[in-house]
Amino acid sequence: MEAKGLRAGGRGGRSGGVAGEVWLREHKPNRDPLSRERITAAAVELLDANGSAALTMRRLAERLDVAPPTLYWHVKTKDDVLDLALDAIFAEVAIPERTADWAVDAKTLVIRWHATMVRHPWAPGLLGRPMLGPNVLARTEFLQSALERAGLAKQVLSMATHGLANLTIGSALTESAWHTGPRISQESASEHVRDKAATYPTLAANNHLAVMDRAALFEEAVDCFLAGLRTRQHR
Amino acid sequence: MEAKGLRAGGRGGRSGGVAGEVWLREHKPNRDPLSRERITAAAVELLDANGSAALTMRRLAERLDVAPPTLYWHVKTKDDVLDLALDAIFAEVAIPERTADWAVDAKTLVIRWHATMVRHPWAPGLLGRPMLGPNVLARTEFLQSALERAGLAKQVLSMATHGLANLTIGSALTESAWHTGPRISQESASEHVRDKAATYPTLAANNHLAVMDRAALFEEAVDCFLAGLRTRQHR
DNA sequence: ACGCCTCCCGAACGTTGGTCGAGACTTCGC
DNA sequence: GCGAAGTCTCGACCAACGTTCGGGAGGCGT
Numbered sequence: 001m002e003a004k005g006l007r008a009g010g011r012g013g014r015s016g017g018v019a020g021e022v023w024l025r026e027h028k029p030n031r032d033p034l035s036r037e038r039i040t041a042a043a044v045e046l047l048d049a050n051g052s053a054a055l056t057m058r059r060l061a062e063r064l065d066v067a068p069p070t071l072y073w074h075v076k077t078k079d080d081v082l083d084l085a086l087d088a089i090f091a092e093v094a095i096p097e098r099t100a101d102w103a104v105d106a107k108t109l110v111i112r113w114h115a116t117m118v119r120h121p122w123a124p125g126l127l128g129r130p131m132l133g134p135n136v137l138a139r140t141e142f143l144q145s146a147l148e149r150a151g152l153a154k155q156v157l158s159m160a161t162h163g164l165a166n167l168t169i170g171s172a173l174t175e176s177a178w179h180t181g182p183r184i185s186q187e188s189a190s191e192h193v194r195d196k197a198a199t200y201p202t203l204a205a206n207n208h209l210a211v212m213d214r215a216a217l218f219e220e221a222v223d224c225f226l227a228g229l230r231t232r233q234h235r
Numbered sequence: 236m237e238a239k240g241l242r243a244g245g246r247g248g249r250s251g252g253v254a255g256e257v258w259l260r261e262h263k264p265n266r267d268p269l270s271r272e273r274i275t276a277a278a279v280e281l282l283d284a285n286g287s288a289a290l291t292m293r294r295l296a297e298r299l300d301v302a303p304p305t306l307y308w309h310v311k312t313k314d315d316v317l318d319l320a321l322d323a324i325f326a327e328v329a330i331p332e333r334t335a336d337w338a339v340d341a342k343t344l345v346i347r348w349h350a351t352m353v354r355h356p357w358a359p360g361l362l363g364r365p366m367l368g369p370n371v372l373a374r375t376e377f378l379q380s381a382l383e384r385a386g387l388a389k390q391v392l393s394m395a396t397h398g399l400a401n402l403t404i405g406s407a408l409t410e411s412a413w414h415t416g417p418r419i420s421q422e423s424a425s426e427h428v429r430d431k432a433a434t435y436p437t438l439a440a441n442n443h444l445a446v447m448d449r450a451a452l453f454e455e456a457v458d459c460f461l462a463g464l465r466t467r468q469h470r
Numbered sequence: 471a472c473g474c475c476t477c478c479c480g481a482a483c484g485t486t487g488g489t490c491g492a493g494a495c496t497t498c499g500c
Numbered sequence: 501g502c503g504a505a506g507t508c509t510c511g512a513c514c515a516a517c518g519t520t521c522g523g524g525a526g527g528c529g530t
Contacts, residue, residue: 033476033477033478034477034478056516056517056518057517057518057519058516058517058518066478066479067478067479067480068479068518068519069478069479069480069481069519069520069521070477070478070479072518072519072520073476073477073478074477077518077519078517078518078519124363125360125363127408127409127412128359128360128408128411128412128415129412129415130412130413130419130424131409131412132419132424132427132428137428137431137434137435137438138434138435140435140438140443141434141435141436141437141438144437144438144441144443145436145437148437148441154441155455156455157441158441158443158446158452159452159455159456159459160459161443162406162409162446162452162456163402163406163452163455163456163459163460165405165409166402166405166406166408166409166456167398167401167402167405167460168405169404169405169408169409170400170401170402170403170404170405170406170408171397171398171401171405173362173363173401173404173405173408174362174366174397174400174401174404176363177362177363177364177365177366178365180363180364184365184367189365189367192367193367193372196372199372199373199376200372200373200375200376201376201380202376202379202380202383203372203375203376203379206379206383206389206392206393208375208379208393208396211393211397217393217394217397217398220390220391220394220398221394221397221398221401221460223463224394224395224398224460224463224464224466224467225398225402225456225459225460225463226463227462227463227466227467228458228459228460228461228462228463228464228466229459229463231459231462231463231466232459232462268507268508268509269508269509291485291486291487292486292487292488293485293486293487301509301510302509302510302511303487303488303510304488304489304490304509304510304511305508305509305510307487307488307489308507308508308509309508312487312488313486313487313488471530472529472530473528473529473530474527474528474529475526475527475528475529476525476526476527476528477524477525477526477527478523478524478525478526479522479523479524479525480521480522480523480524481520481521481522482519482520482521483518483519483520483521484517484518484519484520485516485517485518485519486515486516486517486518487514487515487516487517488513488514488515488516489512489513489514490511490512490513490514491510491511491512492509492510492511493508493509493510493511494507494508494509494510495506495507495508495509496505496506496507496508497504497505497506497507498503498504498505498506499502499503499504499505500501500502500503500504
């Protein structure tokens, strides 16, 4: 705490330099400068590896072989990193080829979107912030333009876009609940519900929590919503 | 680090007590002991007042007029508090009277559910965890039992329950995005989109982000899903 | 040679969630 | 009455976190 005179470590000072001290500082040679992109990529890796709790600025810096404060030259806050990471994974949602059928276009997109979020279970939990990243917007644009071809009233079109997106988000969120944080097995959970069959008869009888194929279930839900949409089409 | 001998503060020790020291310790008289319920209520108040960032164990303790470690006797971790607070607000979702029409029962419930989450915008962001609280389960039980009356195949019933719940959750989550955290006005956001009308023509044309009445939009989405559900009924 | 701009970092601050052991109040068996 | 066994509370402390500040190093133009 009292030692201040000895400027230890890294790259020493010029004016205060001790003779011969050059050899002590390791000259980190010319590595390509840090960039938002490299930070984003590293953040996604960390999040994928251990969930959203694993992303700390310190660990992120360590993984990039950099001191923590360095990050703040490229990024304003940790929230920035989260926004960037979130939008980044949406880049892997391939925008479908446009077909003649608006419904299959919309369906294909949201299914891919959903799959991506399930693959990155930390993502849905970060969704409680405005989604304005370019990748999100591009995919939403595709979704809305597909639904536009359905021939819906303007208000209904807006409902359809938001509804489909929200269904996707909600599904991804509830599914990710089981893959994130302190593992509670679905088995022990549905056992818990079955124990209370007296108070939750329907849930217990239908084994509400134990669903075999959640992806298929989501697909059916999308089909269902689209079917409802067709009843609102002009004819 | 070496000072340990002087046992300072509050209620002094019996064996180590200094004579007359009784008068110095304020005798906090018999207030009803802290309880999970009181902790939960205080947590909800804090969350309502300033969003999820405002809930720290210290502030919570302060509001309850208690030292921070005390909380940990009643609660294991902060996550416990979050789980409790989350389930607590669902108690205010009144379970509807059962009517003859399964669809209006289901609709009434999810609309109330949605409204409650919008009233507590911090809630949707906490949903990324298994929802096993008694209040959640009771409402899900009602929802599923209402949908059961629709006469759906077992698999479809499961889809319907999850789909409707997920639509509700997703809607609440995206809506709360604008009321939580660092305020980005929807106006500036949709302005941002309109600026890029070249890349997002459909979004810009339909003013995707600027929706007037989100509650009405959600209601229509629920109607739409229910309409789709009817096409899957036995007949 | 000088100053400017970019990129990076050591040190430190204030705050957080959480632990530990000790103390006080109550209750109960005796 | 008395001590042992809970029940409930707290002071002191810890490691880790996000973030700030001021400055040093290297490259570039002039």
